[in-house]
Amino acid sequence: MGWISEAMEMMLLSFVGPAVQAEWGLSSHQESLITSVVFAGMLVGAYSWGIVSDKHGRRNGFLITAIVTCLAGFLSGFAPNYITLIILRCLVGLGLGGGPVLSSWFLEFIPAPDRGTWMVVFSAFWTVGTILEASLAWLIMPTLGWRWLLALSSLPSFILLLFYSFVPESPRYLCLNGRTTEALAVLELVARLNRVQLPSGMLVTEHKLELNENFAPTEDTHLLSADYEGNEAKVPKNMDSKTESASSLSMLLSPKLIRSTLLLWLVFFGNAFSYYGLVLLTTELTSRNSPCAPHALHSDKSQDTNPYRDVFIASFAEFPGLLLSAATVDRVGRKLSMSAMFFICCIFLLPLVFQQSETLTTALLFGARICITGTFTIVYIYAPEIYPTSIRTTGVGVASAVGRIGGIVCPLVAVGLVHGCHQTASILLFQLVIFFSGVAVIFFPFETKGRELSDSVSEIKHSNMEI
Secondary structure, eight states, X not given: OHHXXXXXXXXXXXXXXXXXXXXXXXXXXXXXXXXXXXXXXXHHHHHHXXXXXXXXXXXXXXXXXXHHHHHHHHHHTTOXXXXXXXXXXXXXXXXXXXXHHHHHHXXXXXXXXXXXXXXHHXXXXXXXXXXXXXXXXXXXTTTTOHHHHHHHTXXXXXXXXXXXXXXXXXXXXHHHTTOHHHHHHHHHHHHHHTTOOOOSSOEEOHHHHTTOTTOXXXXXXXEEOGGGHHHHTHHHHHHTHHHHHSOHHHHHTSTTTHHHHHHHHHHHHXXXXXXXXXXXXXXXXXXXXXXXXXXXXXXXXXXXXXXXXXXXXXXXXXXXXXXXXXXXXXXXXXXXXXXXXXXXXXXXXXXXXXXXXXXXXXXXHHHHHHHHHHHHHHHHHHHHHHSOGGGXXXXXXXXXXXXXXXXXXXXXXXXXXXXXXXXXXXXXXXXXXXXXXXXXXHTOXXXXXXXXXXXXXXXXXXXXXXX
């Protein structure tokens, strides 16, 4: 439900901007700003909620983001003027920045062999959200207008709040913070729901093993159970004192993680720039009343409906993109899947350097959307896998925040070029960004297919040595 909510709030940007521009007589720059402030809010939120989630728990992180998104999204529909709308949409972006909290939380429940497939299933609900929003816009925009679309699109965030009381905390997070009794209770619930027995013995936490290089892993000394609750809370928190004293950002840029982090930032930037660019280009390049089009001969009614129909059709491209991801992510691996899809996306966009017919343009954007959906899905699987539990949501959050910069720049630069009748320059810019993103994937230091998640930075050393 969280992924559906985020997808709907993001997709409505391509519909609301032109409608508000027409109603309030905004300039093209003011229209672009409606989209850009959402990404600006997400940039701050992605970093902030990642830290909140790593320090105070995944449940608390997602509760706060759902409340902010729901309230700001609903109130956006009642915005009396442009400034109020901008502020509320920025707050929506702040809430939407919590998306990495949900993906990291879900990832921490999945066994390594099936992790790629289940993360694709998780990502499928983003596609459900995009299609729901395109359908909703097609039905509501021509009759009720953009205010109703904004208000109704906030409903999934409200439904997300209803799930809060049923959501278990991540056992990995609980163990890392010494709350082993609570972690055990969650695992017992999981076992009960799956009608299996927990393995015999006590719950192991990796941090106790790191207290001493020569530590002997005996049951009395490193296995934590409910009877050990009095002392257990101190151990992991002491082990994380380095994390507390140094900033989370410096941890991400430590020698063991700096290469992965910088390359991941580049890929997230390229993904966000390309994905949201393709969504916006679908309405821009197929618009019949574009001043750059060689002919604008159609009725007002066809002009109103056409963009909604084209976005609706292009949204279905995400399903084959998800299927492609599911088929390759656990077979060929994360790196090869992502790089191949980036390069194929470049091939689909190449003919659009020159103006094509509406049908061919939609078909080419459909193919490009398949590929970019695949890369977006897989990078959200790969990113949480390369970071340890102690900084996982912070790492993914910061990478996502860098991606939001791509989202901010995209409507102001690339789509601005299309508005200025510079389609060739716009498409070439997309080509360059996508191509270099594919190259960055090739240079990722290791493949994560089938690997166990690490819980601390020190474990990454052993993982890298194995590769």
